[in-house]
Amino acid sequence: MADSTDIGHGDQPAPSAETETPTANATTHIKWYRSTFYNITILGLCNFAAPGIWGAMNSLGAGGAESPKLVNAANALTFCLMVVSCYFSSGLVVRYIGIKGALIFGTLGYAPFAAGLYTNNRFGTEWLVLLGAALCGISAGVFWMAEAAIAIAYPEPENRGKALGYWLTFRLGGQILGGAINLGLNAKNNQAGKVSYTVYLVFIALQATGPFVALLLTPPEKVQRRDGRAVTLAIVDAPWAELRATTRQFFAPKFLSIVLFIGQAVFAEAVYFTYLDVWFSVRARALGSFLAGIVAVISGNLLGLWIDRNSVALRVRARSAFFIIITLQGAWWTWITVNVARYHHSRPTFDWVDPGFGAAFGVYIFLTIGFQINYLFLYFIIHNLAGESEPDIIRYAALLRGTESAWQAVSYGLTSLTLFAEVGGVYFNFLLWGLSLFPAWLVIRHFGSGSTSIEDSSEHSDSTIDHSGVSPAKALAVSSNEPVLKEE
Template structure:
């Protein structure tokens, strides 16, 4: 081969290696109303109006009621039905698409708020149970749809920030609920239920959910800065989809993280029952408000960390795991000591009382920890789904598993001894059980489990080229 031809081959090779790998471009032109940020905003508003306001009611402690047991029973029914609706949610996506699945999912929340209103004002209980059932049937498909959208719509380098921004709206509902209730009950330093006027505002807000969902872009209309189209649809037959979902549930990696999911979400009923039993109405309202603020800040910090691409995927996965689970362990030790004392002394703490801070601070940390667990679980399952269809399935399985754990949690917390002390001990045990099996999966993320979001979007060859280019860039810097 001549010297000239050798130079030509060398130049061609350099040009080839300098070509951007798929998805590496971050300057693709987009219209603001098709952007991933716009869709994160709309998804967040839907989250605020549906589960956010639901969370606002529960963050008041027992849905704002004086005793937590009826509301815990209703919530247990909600989550039982959500297990069912989550499992079949990919079939719903196949029939009507992801956008309309999300819209349908918002429709059952307002009847739940109406049930709490009539119980608070008139004392009837049947609408609480009916509203809980309707909420469970719709919320399962809503939870799956929003999770699948959150994992598929954003660019890989915006995944964590998208999750943090979107989930902030759920906590925004809690902050709003706390602010409303604090304004109405600032002078109520006794145990009891909140004003029924609070629920009228909640019903009106939740009724707006379906209309907000209409503003979401279909996947085919989303425009991303990296130029990669969003493909989020199910094409299998209904029976094949059920079999694929079942097979994914029984896969090794998913079964190993089931205890991690359970210990993270079991906490919700524990912390809200704790709040309703041991604090005055206005202290509960203050807790709802402040814990939401703390959780928004901590969740967005975690999102920024998970997007910090200067750190390897291995470092991000393991670092977040050790910090989140380590803090959880400290909080469970703290909680065990407190509830053992509270069960014996039966206090009702107001913010002017000595000793108020020790239990109130725990509640704030619990809510922040719940948010961190929630976000981290999305990060983990996002790295277990190999295709966009699997994203829909694993989102449904994640939310279904969460619902099963929460159904058990709310059901057990409807029993007085479990609500006051037993569930804290149980959740402490679940945390300990979850660590080892979860670590078996987490330690493989970034090692044998590659960046699945990139792989789904640019393929295995594109991912290999991207990683190779990044290694060369680091070696030259």
């Protein structure tokens, strides 16, 4: 990833965190295996092997099963355990084995879940699905925290949006690969039902590579950034002190204000995957997995380029992205609400040769795009809340992923119920979208305006000092390469 030459307003280049604080590891020659591009690639490959392949299985429609009940219940168990493992990940896991060790540990539980789906699909075994879901939940919460912290902290500020888009591309790569494999194996299956069990053997093999790929990550202290800034991502506080700090950040108004916005973004995954399973044939589900992944990759990377565009004020980038995302989401939830209200009575199973397939299938593609751009935008929000404080990045990453997990546990749990799977999930997610908008706006409206705190009623006040001793206006400008503007 090349350095950006964009500057802020006026003729002067935008100041950066690196110009404010001298760094000890400035380097004139960067070893390729220490570079941020290499490490984001390794992180992406881990994402592909673990949650990417997990997403590939779910994008087949409820894990490729004939009925969504068992798989959605197992996913609910996974996300319940992820809430716990996310919460303890910073104070215990990172504190004792470091961020790289946390990433390796986090990849271990995914393959057992795939094995459970395989035995269920082929032999009807149910207990291994639940055991695999539990093992996945224990490890995946740690993985989610670790990868989020690495994705935010490793790249240079001017490349962070592009790095996020590039990293999240690998997760969708798993979905695309899974869809392509499944489409090839089931191209002639135009009926509802479960997918071929052969698919899972490929998935198990890919997920088993995750820990070995994670071993290739450069430890934070050895990363060589183009700007010379050191990366540490270490937790030095005692475990209980760290847990208290994380808890305080969760209950701060600025984080509580985005809890519903996180919910409307991630609750959708179970809803549209279940929608695909309930109303479409096996080969149509495979086609959906394949195509949705491709268009989501494109849209996510376009958003990453936009939020990195430092020639545009942070205020403009944040607000424009927010309003575009919520407007599109509103349109798509309206569309799918009309669909499921009709399908609940007509009980169709759509194949790609059937009348009405386009209207039914198109909204699934758009909701997948919505999930991807919402997901990337959440990292943009978290970065602007945390600034350049690496302990705060770890804590906010844990809080973001733990909150996501809690919402997804509720989502998958509810969609294991027949009525909720068919119509209730869509109705609830539409309502959640509407309720989330104003609280999220209370936080986002401060980005680029001198404060990220909703407790501060003035957008132009720099009287409050943050954890680093820098005024919020200056901290925001520094963390985003924005020039520090004088308060009016």
